[in-house]
Amino acid sequence: MTSIIELENTQIINAVFFILLAFASMFLILVLFFYFSRKKIVQIEVDKKMLEIEHQKELLESVIVTQEEERQRIAQDLHDDISSKLNVVSINTHLLRTPNLTVEETNEITSNIINYTQNALENSRRIAHNLLPPVLEKFGFNAGIEELVEEYNSTKKVKVVLKNELVFDKAKFQKHLHIFRILQELLNNSIKHGKATEVSIQFTNLDDEKVCIYKDNGKGFDVDKTSNHKGLGMRNIESRISFIGGAYSIDSTPNEGVKVIFNFK
Ligand SMILES: Nc1ncnc2c1ncn2[C@@H]1O[C@H](COP(=O)(O)OP(=O)(O)OP(=O)(O)O)[C@@H](O)[C@H]1O
Ligand SMILES: [Mg+2]
Structure with missing residues (x-):
């Protein structure tokens, strides 16, 4: 037991x-x-x-x-x-x-x-x-960007349509100069590489954010291809966007044009 x-x-x-x-x-x-x-x-x-x-x-x-x-x-x-x-x-x-x-x-x-x-x-x-368009300094971003668009349209090679729903405060001139240079480079690329005939630039408010929507109807390119990252233009655009406290996205496939969206504070 x-x-x-x-x-x-x-x-x-x-x-x-x-x-x-x-x-x-x-x-x-x-x-x-x-x-x-x-x-x-x-x-x-x-x-x-x-x-x-x-x-x-x-x-x-x-x-x-x-x-x-x-x-x-x-x-x-x-x-x-x-x-x-x-x-x-x-x-x-x-x-x-x-x-x-x-x-x-x-x-x-x-x-x-x-x-x-x-x-x-x-x-x-x-x-x-070229160093600093006088109209930009004298009359502000709106006049500057309109003049830029006019310059491109006068070449008759491309039709640029601008739609601006934002008010650009003249005091923030330095910030706007970055946006101006970004658009200059985007337009240059659309014509030089994309051979675009139509470009649209829109400034608008999206979810309480100021954004710029840029589109061209050119040849487009493969955004992920490393050989397309060798130029300085796109890298400069990126650093300018970071200076103005924004972010950007670029969307393109060969033969389908380019769409760039960036926001800014
Ligand atoms: N709108 C566009 N349409 C077609 N291809 C483009 C467009 N934008 C950029 N690319 C392509 O992306 C590449 C990089 O552009 P990026 O502006 O950085 O350099 P780049 O224009 O070649 O030289 P840089 O701007 O330094 O003079 C271009 O070489 C081109 O192949
Ligand atoms: Mg370029």
């Missing part, structure tokens, strides 16, 4: 021991599971942050490269279109000092001076206009 009770006790102790062991192992498995999945999540987060940092670095690089290219272009414009003309003016002015010039010679030299001065003046206006 005693030995049967002892046997049962031993079985109960064994059963309790195995149950405890099973719980302990399950606990250990759970702890290990959480530890490793947490580690994996942290690793994914780190990888994501690294990618973001890499991307920011690329954007910064493209800003610097663009700045340098812009300086080179301005230097070249000044050299070719202003300095060379002023040089001719200077030579002609010195020629006026030549003794015993005939009336015809004097007239020819004088009209050279007038022509080249006029030329240099027009070129300097054009260079300044």
Whole structure:
């Protein structure tokens, strides 16, 4: 009788021991599971942050490269279109000092001076206009963007339709300059790469956000193809959009035009 009770006790102790062991192992498995999945999540987060940092670095690089290219272009414009003309003016002015010039010679030299001065003046206006369209600074974004659209429409190569439902505060000129440059680049690309004949630009409010919806009817392109990320234009657009506190999406498939949407604060 005693030995049967002892046997049962031993079985109960064994059963309790195995149950405890099973719980302990399950606990250990759970702890290990959480530890490793947490580690994996942290690793994914780190990888994501690294990618973001890499991307920011690329954007910064493209800003610097663009700045340098812009300086080179301005230097070249000044050299070719202003300095060379002023040089001719200077030579002609010195020629006026030549003794015993005939009336015809004097007239020819004088009209050279007038022509080249006029030329240099027009070129300097054009260079300044490219750097900062005066209408934008004087009359604000609405007038600036209308002038830009008009310039493109006057080429007759493309029909640009602008629909603006927003009010642009003149005080936020710097921000609007970014939007202006973004549209300049988008229009350039639509004509240069897409050979588009129609473009529509719409500024509107969407879910309480100010957005710009840009569409062209050109050749379009494969947005995911890495070779299409080599230019500076799209990267500059991206950094300008991040400057104005917005985000953008670009949608295009070959032969179906391009649609770009970006918002801004
Ligand atoms: N509207 C568009 N239609 C067709 N292809 C486009 C359009 N916009 C961009 N692309 C394609 O995307 C590429 C990248 O454009 P991006 O503006 O960044 O560079 P790019 O115009 O080639 O050079 P950059 O702007 O530096 O002078 C272009 O080379 C072109 O293949
Ligand atoms: Mg471009």
